[in-house]
Amino acid sequence: DLFVNMTETEQQSYIISMDLEREILYAVILVIIGSLIYFTTQLKKSTGKNFIPDVKHVEHIQPANLQKPSNKKKKGVGNASKESRKPFAHQFLKKTLKGHGNKVLDMDVSSNGKLLASCSEDAPITGSNTLSRLKSAPNSRDKKGKCVTKAGDNDSDVKKPLEKNNNTTIINMNSKRPPLFNKYCQKLEKESSVLHTLLQQYVLSSEQLIFLGYPCKIDSNSSEVVIIKQPELSSQFNTFGTVYYKQGKRTNCSRCNQDFFISYGNSYLTLQKCAYHWGKLTKDVDNKSVYTCCQSKIGASGCELSDYHVWSGLQPGINGPFYDYATFDSKFCKKRLEVFALDCEMCYTFNGLELSRVTVVNIDGNLVYNEYVKLDQVIDLNTRYSGITQEHLQNATKTLKDVQNDLMQIISSESILVGHGLDNDLRALKVYHQKVIDTCVLYPHYYGLPYRRSLRSLVSSILDRNIQMSSSGHDSVEDARASLELLLWKVTKDIGYLLR
Structure with missing residues (x-):
């Protein structure tokens, strides 16, 4: 009403004054933004000039003198940009990271900010008796069944010389879990039974097992096994x-x-x-x-x-019945509610594809069992895909029956097996097992079953890293850990709200 009652000259003066106030306000805002940008740039420059790392001290430091790494969670590591993935060209980083065998982002800084600590993955120990070492080794979980990361001396994890005429792989259960599992295990700090229950929703149904070609029993009380191949x-x-x-x-x-x-x-x-x-x-x-x-x-x-x-x-069609398939039984194994990832490598023989290597890792990603299997009448080692060479099988002493007996003392009928295309692995092992999680079903193909995405494709698209890049063939340890990591990624995304 006041504006309406003004004369035309007063209205024009009022409009001009309002425009002037608006322009002054815009100018003040621009000055504030420019000042913030300027001071932020100067602060970064001054911080970069003041930080001079002691390169000589870091080069000659011994691992035993490293202080305990900080447990603070690194933000933005999983969403690293392309710029952060470029090769490090700084002289300090070249000299300091020279002995680090894993990803650069798997480094940690000591509490004083001067020293770098590596969490690079250690290699498994080799020796002569897998089963005896496995029985005597302590579990990698605490009394409540939670995932734990043990700190201490890792000298016992150093690979020992392999005895002559022996190709058995021995696993040190005291070793730390691989770094890539730390972020998942920290979120899944649940008792073993609780974690086992959470994973039940991903276990394949009986109909899925039959359709995918898993070994299935004709009758629950029968020992006869049939396989239906689509x-x-x-x-x-x-x-x-x-x-x-x-x-x-x-x-x-x-x-x-x-x-x-x-x-x-x-x-x-x-x-x-x-x-x-x-x-x-x-x-x-x-x-x-x-x-x-x-x-x-x-x-x-x-x-x-x-x-x-x-x-x-x-x-194609119904194969069997087979009478030589083994079944995991809880009376042979005390570890009932455990989760294992399994991967096998096969070679071509006159009988078809037969087992040449079997690898088992636990929920922490630690290697539990790794054996080469003695084969007869090999037609093709299939090295390009299996990674198996003649040297691997020359000293192999385990038969398929020996491997089955060993696994019965590790895996029970209630244990959950994780893998990619586990129907092939269980057929090669000649084992009947129902508690199975298959990453082929967790991450289905665009066209649906029976089409399947390859493990390499899943790891590349879901986990944003590459596997199976070696020209010498696949590595069953790498594949088993990759399938387990895909499952843990799925769990943290699906039911992450329950774990907070």
Whole structure:
């Protein structure tokens, strides 16, 4: 009302004064923002000039003299930008981090801020008797079953010389958990039974076990095991599958997709070379399907030659019944409510894919069991994927039955097994087990089952790191820990509110 009652001249003067006040306010705000930016820049410059690290002192410091690292949580480590992942070029960092074998961000600073402490992962001990060492070693959990990180001297974790004619891996249970599991175990500071209960929602159902091709019993009271294999979805059309004759059966090569004949005792009736592509089909820049091994198009002859065709040991449909499958029993093992990650490596034999190495790690990521298995009549070691060489199997003394007996004293019927594509591992182990968590189901393929994402793809997209990069093949220890880390990541995201 006051503005309306003003004359035209007074109204114009009032508007001009309001505009002037607004401009003055904007100018004051800009001056304040500029001052804050200036003082912040000067503060950073002065802080950088005043910090002069004692390089000589850090270079010659002994590990025993390092003070206890700070337990404060590092913020932003998991969301590091691309700039932070660039190689460190500073002379101080080059000299100081020279002996650190793991990620640079796995370093910690002492309480006085002058010394760096490494939490790089130690290698397992090797020796002669896995089972006796495993029984005598203390558990990596406290009396309440919680995850604990033990501090102290790590001299006992140093790898000892391997005895001659012995290829058995011995694990020191006193060793610290790998650094990548620290952040998960700190969040999952629950008793073993509570953690076991939390993971029950991820255990596969009976229907899922059957559909995915896990060993399943015909009857709960029977020892007969059957395996139902779904027809494989392939880019190449296969008309025949498996055809049975009086003298044997015609099956399909797992690598070149050609038909060949084997007897009912799994002896080869067809002796011809196998030309195949070891790479997978992918799209090139022209959106055409080519093999990653030689960049050849579909239909091109194989770029690698083998003396024999190979097969998985299973036929599409119902396989079995089998009578030589073992079952974990709680009466042999006192550790009922435990969680283990399992990974196996297989080689091609006349019987199909057979076990050549088995690795078990516990919920803390520590290695529990690692053995090479003696094989007969090996056709192809499959080194490019299994990582198994002839040297690994030369000194192997354990048979499949020995490995089954060892695992029965570690794993019970109530233990939860974690892995990626565990149906292949349990078939190779010839073990029937129902408490299974499969990362193939935790992180399903875009098209759904039976399509599966590879472990390497999951770790790259979910955990933002690379595995299986070695040219010498896969490492079962790395794969077992990767599948366990994928599970822990899933738990912390799904039920993290319960753990706060």
